Amino acid sequence: MSFIECKNLSHIYNQGQSNEHIAVENVNLKIEAGEFVAILGTNGSGKSTLAKHFNGLLLPSSGRCLVNGMDTTEEDKMWDIRRQIGMVFQNPDNQIIAAIVEDDVGFGPENIGMEPHEIRRNVTSALRMVDMEEYRNFSPHHLSGGQKQRVAIAGALAMNSKCLVLDEPTAMLDPRGRHEVIDTVNMLNKEKGITIIYITHFMEEAALADRILVMDRGHMIAAGTPREIFQDIGAMKKRGLAVPMAAELAYRLKQKGVKITESVINTKDLVKVLCPSN
């Protein structure tokens, strides 16, 4: 059984009204526990709509979404599903609610009726995991964007979430903040086995995933390893997307007649191709 499975999932906004809009159509996908999956797609391609199905924030108009075998439309399973899957959104200021960091991280656990000693333990371990323990008594408003996003991640971890769905968590951050978040996410995946579903417009971030899913106008049109997905630069551009900078550079060199037969998606690949002594 896959951790998340979508079967013929469609989502239609304003169904039956004049402004009806099919945001996601007939998507089939499986995400295994422990995977790091990136979702790419242009604005309006249905990425966020799809992602909101994974913890039942949205329910399918048709088709099904299963989390650990539980159907998201079964109301009595909803809390169980939400406990397993934490969401982190783009704007850190919209998802922090408490006046002190540790209260914010403890809000979710408290809400589901966790025992106080367990809350305390979870908050401490969650803050430690995202390297924010020293800020536990800070006001969130005095944190940087990257720190706020890590607090938001800690909020999900304190619920013992097994999976994080991150919807463009770095779009508003400066380079340092972006690194903090992506490094944290990568560590949680590799060392703690947390399943990651990561929506982004930054191709360099997507290149870190095990697998990339590409959405286009509501459909899932491609899936594969970063190497497979970023190989076809022409196709990515046609979709309104891009490739990592190193891949773009290799592509342009090839167009100018440089012989590059190996696939290049990162700087390391490029070094191998252009600096043969290494």
Place this chain on the structure above:
Amino acid sequence: MSIELKNVSYTYMAKTPFEHLALNDISLTIPEGKITAIAGHTGSGKSTLIQHFNGLLKPDSGVVLVDGTDIGSKNNEAKMARRKVGIAFQYPEHQLFEETIAQDIAFGPKNMGCGPEETDSRVKYAMDFVNLDYNKYADRSPFHLSGGQKRRAAIAGILALKPKYLVLDEPTAGLDPKGRESLMGRILKLHKEEGTTIVLISHNMDDIAQYADNVIILSKGKVLIQASPEEAFSRVDAIHQAGLELPEIKEILNELAAKGLPIENNAYTMEKAVSEILSVLGRQGKC
């Protein structure tokens, strides 16, 4: 002519325990007709700084001159000078509020006292500039647009004010690569065809390298660097000290050079990187 700041300081919540010196004795010049990029990590004072450009914030000390006029004065001249500067804040689409796109864009010009005809023509001009078809979109609700379209509609609302200086805070944040390219293309067109001075606040160092004539780097409320992109990006330590990074393409070239590719390594844009590498490979007879 220019926007000029002389010894500007600004403190939030002065004389409280939360007192925070956001701008510390800043002097800088935004020259007319150029593209100036401002970078700095979160909390470095960028947003506080740009709010001084049109008097949304008043400096605690120092002066802000727009084309030589002190915009802190109370006279009509200062008011007109403030109007020369249009600011599109981060996520400007959150500020859309009218029922139709045309009404939303018309809000500014109307407020400035433009008559119906002038307002109408400005709305058409602005929509045309951001590539939103007037006939198709004028009467639609701005809330039913896609993310990229909303962003452009919101920016059109600023363009309708016909600012001489257009300040854009992270205009491409959250847009997909195509949307990013298309919006930057529109901004460049405005710059080239109308001569609008552009001030671009950005975290994207590759964008800065590609588009900017001047770079201002802020750190802890002070100007750390004010230079051409070439010069700014050659000061690696200062860039890192400011919590920023080099353009990705520059990082790639540095790595190639470190691993023995004998490039000159002066490039900081994709085009120049390609030609540098080609010239090395050409010398080596590899292409």
